[in-house]
Amino acid sequence: MQNIAITIPARLNSTRIKEKMLIEFEGKPLVRNVFDSVKTFGLDTFVLTDSKKIAATIPSENVIMTGEAENGTARIASIINQLNYDTFINIQGDMLGITNETINPIINHYSSPSAEFCATAYKKGYSKDGVKIIHSNGLASWFTRSDIGYGDHHLGIYIYKKIILQQYHLLKGADDKKENLEQLRILRYFPMRAIEVKYEGKEINELKDLTNG
Numbered sequence: 001m002q003n004i005a006i007t008i009p010a011r012l013n014s015t016r017i018k019e020k021m022l023i024e025f026e027g028k029p030l031v032r033n034v035f036d037s038v039k040t041f042g043l044d045t046f047v048l049t050d051s052k053k054i055a056a057t058i059p060s061e062n063v064i065m066t067g068e069a070e071n072g073t074a075r076i077a078s079i080i081n082q083l084n085y086d087t088f089i090n091i092q093g094d095m096l097g098i099t100n101e102t103i104n105p106i107i108n109h110y111s112s113p114s115a116e117f118c119a120t121a122y123k124k125g126y127s128k129d130g131v132k133i134i135h136s137n138g139l140a141s142w143f144t145r146s147d148i149g150y151g152d153h154h155l156g157i158y159i160y161k162k163i164i165l166q167q168y169h170l171l172k173g174a175d176d177k178k179e180n181l182e183q184l185r186i187l188r189y190f191p192m193r194a195i196e197v198k199y200e201g202k203e204i205n206e207l208k209d210l211t212n213g
Contacts, residue, residue: 004107004159005044005085008035009072010093012051020204021054021093030204031093032057038091041100046083047093048075071182073158077168088165092156097201105197106159117164118186119193121157126150130205131181135194143181155199158183164190 014020021031069075132151
């Protein structure tokens with residue numbers, strides 16, 4: 001088994017929901033709910049943020065303060081030299097109800113030294129409002145927010161070998177401005193494994209997700 005850490009990048013100023021990470025669910029901020037779930041998985045877990053408000057909700061030994069970052073992957077890349085791990089799992093701070101069962105298939109795949117440099121997760125089924133992943137032969141070929149009528153439901157979970165994060169700042173000119181999805185930058189340069197997982201929780205992406213069951 002490789003030396004793996006879980007990272008939860010968290011910014012205060014979400015584009016869709018003001019201070020989303022601090023919205024309370026069952027008496028705790030959203031990011032603390034997710035952190036508490038993930039911390040039970042048995043891997044070293046860190047919340048990465050440039051917000052003192054967010055940092056104050058998490059045990060200090062599990063917080064790494066960062067500068068501003070354009071996206072979650074860039075935030076992780078900015079601190080990898082502070083952490084002595086071979087592989088990093090990126091879990092979004094808005095994935096309520098995430099369980100160990102969700103990430104086990106990813107960890108099991110990466111128990112092999114020959115695994116790809118990066119992978120992401122999806123669950124079977126089309127989600128009109130969510131991000132869609134189009135994949136073939138176990139590899140991702142595209143991601144989109146558009147209602148295209150096909151594709152599986154992409155989940156905001158990634159696993160990277162350290163080499164990807166070390167090179168991330170060099171991957172220029174690969175972002176699709178219309179889609180505004182950070183994973184497309186990596187996909188242009190590296191194959192990305194698509195791994196089916198089970199997730200019965202709730203992602204908070206838009207205001208309507210706060211009230212929908």
